[in-house]
Amino acid sequence: MSDQLHEALEMLRESGVRITPQRHAVLEFLIQSEKHPTADDIYKALEGKFPNMSVATVYNNLRVFREIGLVRELTYGDSSSRFDCNTSDHYHVICDKCGKIVDFHYPSLEEVESIAEQITGFDVSHHRMEVYGTCDSCKPVTSH
Amino acid sequence: MSDQLHEALEMLRESGVRITPQRHAVLEFLIQSEKHPTADDIYKALEGKFPNMSVATVYNNLRVFREIGLVRELTYGDSSSRFDCNTSDHYHVICDKCGKIVDFHYPSLEEVESIAEQITGFDVSHHRMEVYGTCDSCKPVTSH
DNA sequence: TAAACTATTTATAAAGATTATAATGTAATA
DNA sequence: TATTACATTATAATCTTTATAAATAGTTTA
Structure with a gap:
């Protein structure tokens, strides 16, 4: 186990x-x-x-x-x-074509949170971010 | 109009x-x-x-x-x-309590996109990010 | 202009995800 | 053991969104 x-x-x-x-x-x-x-x-x-x-x-x-x-x-x-169930801090990259989701580690965007607080007056608790694109298997094969 | x-x-x-x-x-x-x-x-x-x-x-x-x-x-x-329908580049700050959504301008996170590309091999097209927290009207009143 | 064609709207049904309810089952406790 | 609280099951209900078919309106063409 x-x-x-x-x-x-x-x-x-x-x-x-x-x-x-x-x-x-x-x-x-x-x-x-x-x-x-x-x-x-x-x-x-x-x-x-x-x-x-x-x-x-x-x-x-x-x-x-x-x-x-x-x-x-x-x-x-x-x-x-x-x-x-991976609760450690990480982001996700998502394939537009097949929906595959890949974990992706990046330093947390704390600056964004504090700037958002200043601009909007919110008490900021957290944020979410995802990156979208085309994964390797969905990329069109290049012809020569 | x-x-x-x-x-x-x-x-x-x-x-x-x-x-x-x-x-x-x-x-x-x-x-x-x-x-x-x-x-x-x-x-x-x-x-x-x-x-x-x-x-x-x-x-x-x-x-x-x-x-x-x-x-x-x-x-x-x-x-x-x-x-x-605001198609200009901006992010959103969302209140956890009442659901209010406030627009929030911040330089686009292009670095995140390029790093995600390098790490995952995706062709990155775009990303999304939202910041969550408590808005002014939903903040508890502080007692003195 | 009339006829033909196409896009749009309406009304309704259907699909799909999630939640609510009530009955049953199971574990914990006194 | 009797009581209580928690979980599961089966099913119905809800909610959002999409699909379908008929009706309507606008556009194009002869």
Whole structure:
């Protein structure tokens, strides 16, 4: 079992949240997934193991995880939210063509936050940023 | 009639798009609106003038405007898209409490784009960024 | 101008994602 | 064990957006 899963389970315990088989499975899938799955991705992936599991269970658990701070919900232009359990600071690069999402580390844009505070008078709490483009596999092949 | 509306109508003409009364009204509302309305906001705002107008018309026209490049569609965490006809480069600061959206000018983060290109191998086309926090009217009153 | 064609609107249905509800099941506690 | 609280399931409901088909209006062409 990965360290990350261990830590996550510990966080659940500390929050007084029961660790049910379904909850464990959703969490495990999220952590081992390199992608950033949608609720439906998770639901489909666990269909084999839990044939009777309800979509509502997936959504409920994702909400619990989000409230505890275990996962981040990513809302892009497309219809459904994606879930990311990598809570370390990072940004995402998203392919316009195939929707692939790649993590991308960059020093946090703290200056933007403080300038926004000065200009707008908001108490700034956080920001989000994504970069869009065409990934390697979607680039047109150059002809010679 | 505002210059911006004039320009927008000109762009529609050049694109060979008919300027119907409904289309004109949607565009006018978008331009005069300081907010960043949802499709439903627009629909409700024009109910008086066009009692028979269909929601589909609002969506259709917003799609047309977007395709021409007259408006930007903003997708945040909440359920529905918002539409912004300010096409000049700017970012948004969003209030976590009341949802207010304030425009905010900041030099474009071109460095981020080029670094993302180098790290990920994507052909980067654009990026998005929003800053979140609490606006002035939603700040708790400090007690002395 | 009349006919033909095209774009647009309307009304409605359908799709898709998410949330709410109620009943059932399961674990924790006294 | 009885009680309570939490979770899951199944299902319905909600909400946003898109699709479809019919009706309408505008444009083009003969």
